[in-house]
Amino acid sequence: MKKWLLFASLLGSSAAVYAQSSVTLYGRIDTGIQYQTGMPQGNLFSMETGNWDTPRFGLKGSEDIGAGTKVIFTLEAGFNSLDGSIGSTLFSRQATIGAANPAWGTFKVGNMGAYELQQDSFDLDPQLMMLYGIQTLVRGRNWSDASNGFEYTSPTLGGLRVKGQYELTNSTNWNSGDPGSGPGQLGGAQGRSDGIELNYDAGIAHLLAIYDEIRDSNGEFDNVYVNSRSVMAGGTLAMGPVTLYSGYQHLSAPQASDEGYFGDGAPTSLPSGVSLPTAVDQEWIGARWNATPTTGFGAAVYHTNANHGNGNATLWTLTATYALSKRTVLYSEVATVRNSSTSNIGLGDGYSDPYGANVVDDPASGAANSRTDPNFGGSQTGVFAGILTHF
Template sequence: MKKLTLVATAIMGLLSTSAAMAQSTVTVYGILDAGYNHVSGLRQGSVSTIASGIMEGSRFGLRGSEDIGGGYKAIFTLENRLELDTGSVTNRPNSGTQMPDRVATSVAAGVAGLPLPVATRDAIITSVNTTLATGAFGVNLAGNLFDRQAYVGLVTPVGAFTMGRQYTPGYLVAAQFDASQTQSSLAAGQVASLPAAFDIRLSNTLQYAIQTGGVTALLMYGAGEVAGSNSAGRFWGGMATYKGNGFSVGYGHNGKNNELGQKSLTNDLIGATVDVGPGTLYGQYATIKDDNPTGISSIASSVTTSTGSAAVGAAFQSAYNAAFRQDARLMHIGYRLTTGPHTWVVAFNRLDDKRTVNADTDSYGFTYTYALSKRTNLNAVLTRFNNKGQGQVAPGGNGFLGGVTSSAGVGSTNIALGIRHTF
């Protein structure tokens, strides 16, 4: 952490100097969000913790702009993740590296024809599962300083061009048409978090955005930057929304290739809001499709090395590909009401898994926010997750993953009480 602090201090110094020379503006901003978080249904029983990011992920950021005349403006954003409970920049779910039960079951069925002793097969599955979970089950496991956002760009009379690490178009639509605005365990994406149903942010992206009248639209290209392949890891996405008098509508698309250049996680989302009575009704529908999961292509080589058989390695690779494929529909309906210092949100979410394993999850509940001031508020969350079939998702928060429950079909309840301060 000392090294990260020194780096952050150096960057702030450079930006301050640049601002003075160019007479631009640099804004320091952030969110500090923490509180009591209780989750039931885990392998270790019910767990109560002090957690960071219950409503929104805690963060520290620098945002700058320079008006260079003629309708042009240079901009930048550097935003880091902060775990307020520990001071770290990374976290893991309460379930640790526990894998959903359906993964081991699916892989075992996929390699059932191999001439392997059951004990050997199970040992390979345990080893591979642990390796995958250790590298993927958590937030910012690489410990990147500006994991949330890091980009620079130019605003012009015909739109804004930005490049770096940015939010994806599909996720922006998902957030806009979520009554909870992705806050708390009640957010729609919480039931589709393991494996992740959306790419939230991506590095090495180039984005073009326009805003005119009630229309906001953007296109994004992400370079995979895999040596020897232009298609490996590549991303394309776009979105368009329209905000009218008392309503809004939008569409978003994300499409990514895996590290082998094969078509991987793809999303299409539609959403709408309409003012009803004193509040706003939200709804969205999203498709989740991934026939060639990203980040698991090395399984064949590792299993081949450990067993000495290329055929066994290929069989395990195929079985894991099948286990991590996604084909689901995500639905959300919610209502948001703000009156004076009080904000209420009620919502229902459903992940409908179209695969034969049928890992379905519903969630429903409410959140309440009381504004002590313009910058500080108190929050309460009550969310119930109902897992059906092979569904096994546990509720998390905006800043952390919930992980999985004790076994397939076991539900979970989240109760959280927190305080959030913005600056």
């Protein structure tokens, strides 16, 4: 008994010497109004949440355990600022624990959630994660989620930083996951996913390259907009108050097919020659101008091409922001998307408008009045304004 008391005393003394811990509560709230045209049932005026950034709250903390090493953790939940509801699970956005040291980098394990590697792609987006941007023409593919993960971020050496992720399936099959175990892309079940990222800062220039793959619960790449390989590269160039953006993304899903996606009830009113694409290419260019210390403007053009049709479209966007304070910003964006005759991409976020035809007999998407995409060959225009504050 005395030995255990002595051990506990020594442990407490050690903790008193080394442990310097901190816990921080943080969050964001984002709410606004929106008007969109070109939907099958007409135009829509609505109140929206998260048109710039997802409302969230979380706890993050660190404990100094000596020799420059800190034990770190993050718990983060997303919520809807319109009705106060929480996401699918309390800490679905992130629940990780790890260690960090300036000499060897940062290692995390747990639920990467909304911090799946692909979401770093928004560093290349001229519209800074606003609703209409690099995720629009790829139907939300850049909003990827992942669980059961490992993450390593290297120290920055000569301007170069490397980051990698690997997400296990927690299944007896190496690539396949347990359907319903999720979260996976857009809340669905996932198989194995992984990726690597290269970040290079050279003064006024920033270069970023990301390879990312997300498999379905069967371990396949069955939908180019959901479970696919993604290769992305681009950069930014800061010239005084103006920053230029440019990037390219290639998506590949070799197992994609109408039969695999729609099953026996494939839609009958798709344009001739249109089927689920197995590859998509997207490129974009844009700029941001900090006109004053509180006022900013952005403009960008995005274009995508898909094989087998159903993905050839161009998106034009304009944004404006005004900082009321260091914590609170007013924002607005206007955008127009125009489709080829074999495409029906809309201005949605990829959650309420997954891939599918705008027809009643589309078994994957439901009745036409539940859809927000334009009809094939159609266009859609949207505008929104909102307020975002963080704490």
